């Protein structure tokens with residue numbers, strides 16, 4: 001299959017970016033990233049600068065890959081990261097537009113590579129349970145209802161890719177943040193710090209310059225791990241009840 | 251060189267406890283003055299950095315990833331072992347120890363493996379306390395599943411994403427220490443060399459991958475947790491950036507590479523579909539519980555399938571060869587990984603492969619679907635014999651979907667084929683490297699002050715690793731072993747002031763690194779780094795893959811040397827060294843892989859026996875099974891590198907006082 005690519009090129013954060021057009025020959029068994037590999041091999045053979053993009057596991061779990069394809073974070077397939085996207089969903093002759101995540105809090109580093117360290121800082125603000133190595137009681141000391149554990153797992157399945165932010169018209173990080181808050185706050189082990197956790201993580205999220213949530217639901221649609229938007233409502237409940245009676249705002 | 255393994259005296263079961271209680275300690279006020287560098291944030295690195303920070307050391311932690319959470323540990327699927335005996339099925343520390351020693355084909359160190367089994371229990375407790383959402387029973391207690399090579403149920407899991415959940419746990423512990431200021435985190439920093447002062451490891455040279463700047467970082471000691479080197483084969487189940495450079499650079503500064511030829515080839519992966527292929531995807535071992543492996547009995551049928559004029563469904567039952575069931579009636583489709591992989595290779599070498607490349611066998615669920623369908627019908631009070639075949643199959647597919655739905659979906663996403671209707675096509679792929687830096691009982695290399703944890707060391711799995719035990723080892727090393735054993739070195743350093751990164755030793759090593767990168771930049775040849783990596787991978791796969799022989803290994807060594815020469819004459823690295831340049835990063839890693847590949851072949855050549863993942867065609871039984879030579883090869887091989895090709899082999903003899911060496915048989 002022959003494809004026309006319009007790829008975002010940008011030398012660095014301070015440079016102006018632009019779309020560059022390339023023709024690529026691919027076959028339908030390739031993954032999307034293997035198709036980009038073909039493009040880059042071609043560019044290298046012409047002694048040109050290959051397109052910088054990030055990827056690692058290439059099986060949808062590390063959260064590294066990030067491209068907006070024809071306007072959709074991670075492309076057209078549901079519940080799929082870019083690296084799991086296969087060329088058979090495209091047709092011969094298609095034009096494919098490829099852009100980086102666009103959000104103020106994810107500055108562009110080069111071409112399709114962005115800086116997502118804001119997510120790390122949100123986790124550092126409270127995305128943990130304070131237990132040192134060696135302090136833990138026996139693993140079966142606290143039974144946890146199967147359904148509670150399963151819900152916690154579903155929230156914990158987030159891969160930290162940032163598609164939710166890229167999908168949101170306000171570049172809000174609510175889906176990411178709420179998934180972590182709920183994973184920990186719903187487990188008995190995480191309850192002790194529940195209040196302080198939600199306050200600190202939300203404060204950090206705001207500090208990083210992520211936008212507000214206006215309930216468009218775009219994040220849930222594009223999330224490759226299908227993290228539920230119900231996480232946001234649950235976090236809001238935790239957050240507002242934590243603020244009741246609290247004099248200072250955090 | 252005498253390799254002193256520093257295994258403490260005493261009874262096997264008491265060694266670790268009594269060692270720990272008599273180990274020199276570092277007082278809290280002194281810990282604050284001691285700096286430790288941890289390279290890597292996978293299970294081993296994140297656990298070690300967090301635990302060292304909690305103990306009060308000043309930690310600097312490095313990863314080339316954009317975040318600690320991206321380390322390749324994230325991709326582990328199946329689970330983590332621990333001798334908890336929650337199922338009350340007779341499991342114990344001793345049993346886990348024994349299974350691991352036997353699974354490793356009697357090529358690992360007893361004392362290390364026993365310690366691993368002991369601390370395995372603490373790992374589960376720790377992870378649960380951190381909020382790792384392990385699978386649970388209805389009663390709310392932790393659930394377990396079974397894995398290959400053992401007779402008890404001791405594997406803890408979180409759906410098919412166990413590695414992810416464990417890593418997120420370790421990452422959260424690390425994040426907490428970062429916020430407390432005990433750990434300073436350096437993302438997007440790649441360690442390119444180790445700095446020694448007076449023979450001891452005192453720092454690293456790291457490249458800031460965003461700016462290309464070389465940085466000098468000093469510390470009282472250095473811990474490498476830099477993962478496995480399966481990508482020397484180019485195609486593997488490892489993530490794209492997994493590499494050997496940290497360990498290899500350490501070897502070039504005097505550390506030793508142990509057992510480099512022990513590679514684990516996983517039998518059930520999605521086969522290669524074309525030349526453009528960049529990586530291989532694992533299909534979990536658990537599938538072999540229900541899938542039957544087969545190839546056609548007749549060469550003509552295999553040929554017709556390859557050419558597309560027949561499919562699996564055209565082959566009648568009597569013309570199928572369920573070769574694992576035929577060759578290994580006792581274990582059938584559940585033989586260990588190394589055995590299953592070699593059998594698939596034999597079938598394909600003999601011309602029975604079932605995809606266009608001839609390198610695939612079937613993993614068929616039809617029988618399981620029918621069996622589950624009939625039993626589902628039965629429980630619904632329907633007579634299976636009077637129920638239509640379609641209904642039975644529908645019901646059976648629902649059961650199979652419940653068990654393996656996510657794997658089937660993953661398979662379909664990649665191949666575009668529906669595995670409920672058509673048998674899966676699978677083939678073995680490189681998965682894990684048992685070899686790694688030589689370490690003693692303290693996880694310290696032969697370079698004082700240089701420690702190594704996780705897949706990057708060689709320590710616990712001998713010649714073959716059992717499923718679900720790499721996660722266990724990474725976390726054991728990181729949480730429960732290194733944070734204490736590092737004290738054996740640091741206790742003597744409490745009066746050593748912080749090291750100055752402007753010392754001449756640092757400048758010298760930085761110069762070396764800078765020259766190395768400039769050399770790569772200045773070749774300005776015509777071939778891409780990727781193309782060299784692919785060629786290297788083919789050479790290592792063909793000559794040092796699933797089976798090896800003297801002639802192939804000798805040829806492989808020469809071919810690699812020639813490829814290396816060509817690389818240094820004709821590789822093309824775009825851009826410059828003082829900017830964000832992923833191609834340069836890759837070039838430096840591939841350069842190191844080329845040297846590692848050569849050492850692997852020397853090691854495989856030296857080991858004139860077959861054991862675990864190392865199968866020498868010359869050393870096999872009449873039936874083609876592996877033949878160990880305990881009289882001559884019960885040692886760990888530890889290699890040093892020399893640019894003139896005069897690489898030295900050092901040996902650590904293995905002593906077995908607690909288990910009897912036996913032939914593994916799965917017949």
Ligand SMILES: Cc1cc2nc3c(=O)[nH]c(=O)nc-3n(C[C@H](O)[C@H](O)[C@H](O)COP(=O)(O)OP(=O)(O)OC[C@H]3O[C@@H](n4cnc5c(N)ncnc54)[C@H](O)[C@@H]3O)c2cc1C
Pocket residue numbers: 289290291292293294295312313314315318320321322323324325326327328329330412413439440441442475476477478487488489492493495496532681682703704705706717718719720721722724
């Ligand atoms: C697909 C797959 C499935 C698996 N499933 C299982 C399973 O079910 N059960 C099981 O027990 N095991 C499994 N394994 C094996 C297991 O996942 C790994 O062996 C283990 O996670 C390795 O952990 P680690 O901490 O040693 O290394 P890694 O997780 O690979 O981490 C290496 C770290 O080092 C850093 N690094 C490396 N070099 C440098 C450098 N030069 N400078 C800076 N940073 C550097 C990287 O950035 C990374 O942070 C699986 C492996 C694969 C590939």
Ligand code: SF4
Pocket residue numbers: 157158159160161162163164165175176179222223224225226227
């Ligand atoms: S919530 Fe979904 S989209 Fe957002 S970071 Fe997590 S996995 Fe990615």
Ligand code: FES
Pocket residue numbers: 054055056057058059060061062063064065081082083084
């Ligand atoms: S590369 Fe890991 S999720 Fe896509």
